[in-house]
Amino acid sequence: MGKKIVVITGSPRKKGNSFAMTDAFIQAAEAKGHTVTRFDAALMNIGGCHACETCFKTGKACSFDDDFNLIAPVILESDVIVFTMPVYWYSIPSQIKGVIDRIYSLVVGGKDISGKECALIACCEESDRTVLDGVRVPMERTAALNKWKMVGEVLIPGVLNVGDIDKTDGCIQAAALADKI
Numbered sequence: 001m002g003k004k005i006v007v008i009t010g011s012p013r014k015k016g017n018s019f020a021m022t023d024a025f026i027q028a029a030e031a032k033g034h035t036v037t038r039f040d041a042a043l044m045n046i047g048g049c050h051a052c053e054t055c056f057k058t059g060k061a062c063s064f065d066d067d068f069n070l071i072a073p074v075i076l077e078s079d080v081i082v083f084t085m086p087v088y089w090y091s092i093p094s095q096i097k098g099v100i101d102r103i104y105s106l107v108v109g110g111k112d113i114s115g116k117e118c119a120l121i122a123c124c125e126e127s128d129r130t131v132l133d134g135v136r137v138p139m140e141r142t143a144a145l146n147k148w149k150m151v152g153e154v155l156i157p158g159v160l161n162v163g164d165i166d167k168t169d170g171c172i173q174a175a176a177l178a179d180k181i
């Protein structure tokens with residue numbers, strides 16, 4: 001049966017490497033009958049968590065009403081959350097980190113977000129795969145804490161410029177990720 005998938009991207013490069021993999025994943029997931037809603041966090045207005053713990057007190061997930069409040073209800077209703085991003089300075093880009101941090105509002109607000117599936121698509125310039133640990137480890141731990149099942153990871157090192165992903169099997173792996181959902 002088709003699942004509801006929310007895809008949250010973290011790159012500002014519309015023709016970049018992680019977007020190419022994202023597109024390949026979405027195309028494959030939709031072909032399998034899943035419903036995909038995509039948010040490009042870097043192209044939206046999303047700040048960080050204020051840790052005010054007034055989540056859902058104003059009727060919306062976050063009292064600081066920016067575009068995160070568009071994403072929050074879709075996360076809540078989704079069966080699967082797919083995060084896609086490049087590595088920035090051995091870590092998660094700030095553009096998508098704001099979304100991840102503010103998933104805290106769903107926890108503080110007492111929403112049951114357990115039992116979802118989760119997946120990660122990431123890339124970096126350096127050829128050393130351990131560079132990807134900077135996004136892999138926090139996402140795996142976040143998934144574990146939230147009781148999400150990490151169903152797949154596509155981790156592609158060695159891509160710097162737009163188009164470099166085409167010299168790898170990253171898009172093939174991203175499409176194959178749809179088979180794991």
Ligand SMILES: Cc1cc2nc3c(=O)[nH]c(=O)nc-3n(C[C@H](O)[C@H](O)[C@H](O)COP(=O)(O)O)c2cc1C
Pocket residue numbers: 011012013015016017018019085086087088089090091123124125126127131159160161162
């Ligand atoms: C601000 C910034 C920081 C980056 N930091 C790293 C890094 O620490 N390690 C690395 O291997 N690549 C780093 N990169 C390179 C990107 O991860 C790489 O170009 C990636 O392919 C970009 O993906 P995108 O095309 O989806 O944006 C950085 C790029 C930028 C713009």
